[in-house]
Amino acid sequence: MNNSLKGKTVVITGSGRSIGREMAIRIAAEGASVALLEINKENLEEVRSTIAAAGGDVRAYEIDLGSESQIIETISKVEKDFGKIDCLINNAMVHEAEDLLNTTLDVWNKSIQITLTAAFLCIRQALPAMIKRKNGNIINIGTVNAKAMIGSDSYSAAKAGVHALTRTVAVRYGVDGIRCNTIVPGTIATAAWQARVDRNPNVFEDLKPWYPLGRVGTPNDIADAAIFLISENSQWISGSELVVDGGLLAGYAPMFRTVEGSD
Ligand SMILES: NC(=O)c1ccc[n+]([C@@H]2O[C@H](COP(=O)([O-])OP(=O)(O)OC[C@H]3O[C@@H](n4cnc5c(N)ncnc54)[C@H](O)[C@@H]3O)[C@@H](O)[C@H]2O)c1
Numbered sequence: 001m002n003n004s005l006k007g008k009t010v011v012i013t014g015s016g017r018s019i020g021r022e023m024a025i026r027i028a029a030e031g032a033s034v035a036l037l038e039i040n041k042e043n044l045e046e047v048r049s050t051i052a053a054a055g056g057d058v059r060a061y062e063i064d065l066g067s068e069s070q071i072i073e074t075i076s077k078v079e080k081d082f083g084k085i086d087c088l089i090n091n092a093m094v095h096e097a098e099d100l101l102n103t104t105l106d107v108w109n110k111s112i113q114i115t116l117t118a119a120f121l122c123i124r125q126a127l128p129a130m131i132k133r134k135n136g137n138i139i140n141i142g143t144v145n146a147k148a149m150i151g152s153d154s155y156s157a158a159k160a161g162v163h164a165l166t167r168t169v170a171v172r173y174g175v176d177g178i179r180c181n182t183i184v185p186g187t188i189a190t191a192a193w194q195a196r197v198d199r200n201p202n203v204f205e206d207l208k209p210w211y212p213l214g215r216v217g218t219p220n221d222i223a224d225a226a227i228f229l230i231s232e233n234s235q236w237i238s239g240s241e242l243v244v245d246g247g248l249l250a251g252y253a254p255m256f257r258t259v260e261g262s263d
Contacts, residue, residue, distance in 0.1 A: 001055055005230055006031035009082040011075070013065060013122060014092025016043030018190035019141070022219030023089065023226045028056030030227055035078045035085075036060045037092070065092050065118035066110075075125040087137040087230050088126045090119035090162070093155070095192050100153045108154045115158035119165060127173065134177035139229050140166045141222070142182040144245050163241065170239030179238040183225050186245030187216040209254050212247030 010027050014020040016038035028034045028051045038044040041062055048060040059081055063074045079085055093115040096107045123138055130136025145156035146163045162182065169180035187207050196203050204216045225244045228234055243249055 001029055001031060003031040005227070008032040008086040008230060009035065009078075009084055010087040010089065010230060011035040011037060011078055011085055011122075011126070012089045012091055013037045013118065016040045016047055018192060019185070019188060019219045019222050020089075020091045021047050023091065023223045024058070025051055025054075025056075026220070026223040026227060027230065028058055029054065032086075032230070033057040033082055034059075035082065037063050037065070037074060037078075039064050039092075065122075066113050068121055071118065071121045072125055075122060079126075079129055084129065084133065085126050086135070087139065088122055089139045089141065089226060090122055091141045092118060093141075093159075093192075095152060095155050097152050097196065098154070099151075103154050111154035111158040112161070115155065116161040116165070119162055123165070123169060127169075127178065130178055131173065131176040136173075136176075136178040137230060138166075138169055138178065138180040139226060140180070140182045142166070142184045142241065144184060144186050144243075144249055147184065147249055166241075167239055174238055179229075179235075181229050181234075181237060181239070182241045183222060183229070184241050184243040184245065184249075185217060185222050186211065186243075186248040188219060188222060189216050190219060210248055211245075212250065212253050215246065217244065217246060 005027060010032045012020050012024050015024040015036040024034050024036055024047055036044055036047055044060045044062055048058050051058040061074050063070050094110055096111060098107060119140055140162050142163045143159045144150060145152055146159040166180050166182040189204050207216055208214060221244055225242050
């Protein structure tokens with residue numbers, strides 16, 4: 001157990017598996033108190049007990065982020081239980097890979113509801129106490145899909161909204177001591193990919209050529225970025241997009257050699 005985040009309370013939505021789980025475990029190991037918000041009861045309990053067994057300070061909150069009243073109630077309960085929220089990480093999402101023509105209104109609405117609206121509602125509920133304390137930190141988990149067309153159409157549109165939400169919060173409430181940033185992950189091998197792995201078991205291998213650093217990402221890569229943004233080492237960073245993508249967005253890796261004629 002380290003103490004780099006000791007004294008901070010961090011709320012993480014969608015922390016029952018994958019990136020949210022890894023962030024929760026790593027942030028707790030840095031000494032922060034962690035509030036887990038998750039719809040899947042079994043996964044929620046698994047993460048809570050893993051952190052508690054390692055000596056971490058953790059509480060679990062079962063929640064459907066599709067419900068405004070549950071968000072209001074839960075964020076208020078976290079504030080009461082821990083006394084304050086230093087950092088809110090909006091990580092939960094639903095992902096549908098359909099193209100636009102095959103996207104039903106239900107799929108579109110659910111994407112917006114869980115990926116974008118829930119982030120807005122969590123921020124709206126957590127901000128007033130942060131503003132009162134003149135100190136708050138919000139981290140939104142975005143995606144490279146919000147920066148370039150890489151499929152998953154309704155998800156990408158919702159995430160582009162999340163990126164805009166970051167800029168709004170950073171600029172409007174910076175004067176109140178609030179920092180807000182977006183972490184922009186590239187492909188991270190998580191359970192969210194299971195349907196695509198079932199269709200193509202080699203999908204992560206096939207994606208490698210696009211990544212200048214020669215691999216897809218891990219939840220740990222994103223946890224490293226989150227710990228940096230929560231820490232005292234990022235106090236003048238706000239409104240930024242911390243791209244954690246192995247170099248993907250910097251260029252067109254499989255293309256440049258062909259352009260140069262060296263392929
Ligand atoms: N995996 C990737 O390749 C990748 C790439 C870029 C960005 N991201 C972003 O990283 C974040 C985490 O992705 P992941 O791969 O860990 O996803 P995941 O699907 O494995 O985890 C998402 C979690 O959110 C929870 N959740 C979903 N709906 C909920 C609801 N209504 N209420 C409460 N919890 C709910 C799920 O139960 C799950 O535990 C997301 O914001 C995602 O957009 C992931």
